[in-house]
Amino acid sequence: MSESILSRRSFIQMSGAGAVAMSGLSPGVTDGGAHEKPVNPDPQTHHFSMTIEEAQVTIARDLKAKVWAYNNQVPGPLIHVVEGDTIEAAVVNNTTATHTVHWHGVPMTGTWWMDGAPGINQEAINSGGGEFTYRFVANRPGSLWYHCHVEVPNHVGVRGMWGPLIVDPLEPLPIEKEVTREAILMFTGWNSKVANDYFATEDPTDHLDFYSINGKCFPYNQPIRVKEGDVLRLRLYAATVGVAFHLHGHDMLVTHQDGLPMPAPYWADTVAVAEGQRKDVIIRMNNPGRWPAHDHNEHHLSNGGDTPGGLFTIVEYEGIESDPWYLWAKKEYDPDFYFSESLKQGYGLIEQSGFKADAVPDEAGLAAAETVQVRMMDRGPDGTAKVFDPGFVRISRGQSVEFVPWDFGHDLESVPGLIPEGAAPFSAPKNAGALVRFDKEGLYAYQCIAHRAIGMVGLIAVGHSSHDKAGFAEKIASSPELSEGARLRLMALLEKL
Structure with a gap:
């Protein structure tokens, strides 16, 4: 051997x-x-x-x-x-x-x-x-x-x-x-x-x-x-x-x-x-x-x-x-x-x-360059009337969203009670649009004031962590600021998380 x-x-x-x-x-x-x-x-x-x-x-x-x-x-x-x-x-x-x-x-x-x-x-x-x-x-x-x-x-x-x-x-x-x-x-x-x-x-x-x-x-x-x-x-x-x-x-x-x-x-x-x-x-x-x-x-x-x-x-x-x-x-x-x-x-x-x-390198300039655009439209790409397109946006903390009035007659406001605690509310007058930077992690709901009755709403998730979907859904359900159409559309957008 x-x-x-x-x-x-x-x-x-x-x-x-x-x-x-x-x-x-x-x-x-x-x-x-x-x-x-x-x-x-x-x-x-x-x-x-x-x-x-x-x-x-x-x-x-x-x-x-x-x-x-x-x-x-x-x-x-x-x-x-x-x-x-x-x-x-x-x-x-x-x-x-x-x-x-x-x-x-x-x-x-x-x-x-x-x-x-x-x-x-x-x-x-x-x-x-x-x-x-x-x-x-x-x-x-x-x-x-x-x-x-x-x-x-x-x-x-x-x-x-x-x-x-x-x-x-x-x-x-x-x-x-x-x-x-x-x-x-x-x-x-x-x-x-x-x-x-x-x-x-x-x-x-x-x-x-x-x-x-x-x-x-x-x-x-x-x-x-x-x-x-x-x-x-x-x-x-x-x-x-x-x-x-x-x-x-x-x-x-x-x-x-x-x-x-x-x-x-x-x-x-x-x-x-x-x-x-x-x-x-x-x-x-x-x-x-x-x-x-x-x-x-x-x-x-x-x-x-x-x-x-x-x-x-x-x-x-x-x-x-x-x-x-x-x-x-x-x-x-x-x-x-x-x-x-x-x-x-x-x-x-x-x-x-x-x-x-x-x-991590300073991203102050990078965030501005990485602006996400949301269009305020009479009719979306899928034919839905009165929409923000895209309706759901996921971004990093420090990034900005530019709201662009694609069609006339749309304004904008964050929904009271449906943004993170301590975050600044945002709004824009009719036909003006806005550039908004998001520095606080969390979920932000917003709506067109002129068309909130028919559910023209959007949702932004900032930070990509495991957001409290269930808690936010309860806030949507009980919010006095939302019409029933807005409530239903926000719930659908929340499912995109």
């Missing part, structure tokens, strides 16, 4: 992962005490603050994207605890949208209301300084993560609202004790067409054209540096896109899926990770050189169509002399790009300076 076969067989045996399958038990299930789940003898409580900020990150040379960043970084900061520890995270939302934190992989035993799904476990955390404190026991080990659960295709899909949660097991596998170097790789996609507009569409994931590892496309990401003899663990996170991860020059032992030991660990040179899933692979670094490591979904290997790019990096062995033609010959190295150094720093929330985002 060859030495390589013996080595591979012994590596699997040392992983110890097959014990789960041999016991016939699922994790956490007991059989009279023989396989009871371990108990943390000294559980710690980790108190920390998290903020959500509006920011901008550089994904590649040709792409900057507006994000909602946990603690102003993408990926969000590493949260590192021990199985059985308690996490208490006080979250403050400083953005113009509503958000939550879902702790993906944590079963929330006895604390289901901390799971972070809005409208199911909790109300979403309000914009403009809303607060919520999550408190729960991290009773599942492994490669977990956290992300927003509001309008997931946008907030998580292309706005950077994700970060790693590593829960060290009380009883690690034998091979885990051998690991000398770790790296976390979070695979995500971006849509350049909506990168500068937080609310361009609720689902921007149909047109992804840039792909990143830990928020950077190749070659703007970093190499993974190892020494010969290292035992390297890669924690592969398909945060927003599925991958077929291939490492040249080495086979990988797949030991864990979604944080838990595999019943039957297996060797692979290409590992499929479905969207939302995590897989841990462990590799003996015994083949010195420079080795590509990349997704084998070929459309994930470009930056807006330019190659090479996307989900690609390079494993570099120390001691391999660089060549002048090597594309990363002059690379400024960040040893913590894959959280390798942060994972050595103990427990709690650990921020990474290399992932800090930039401030």
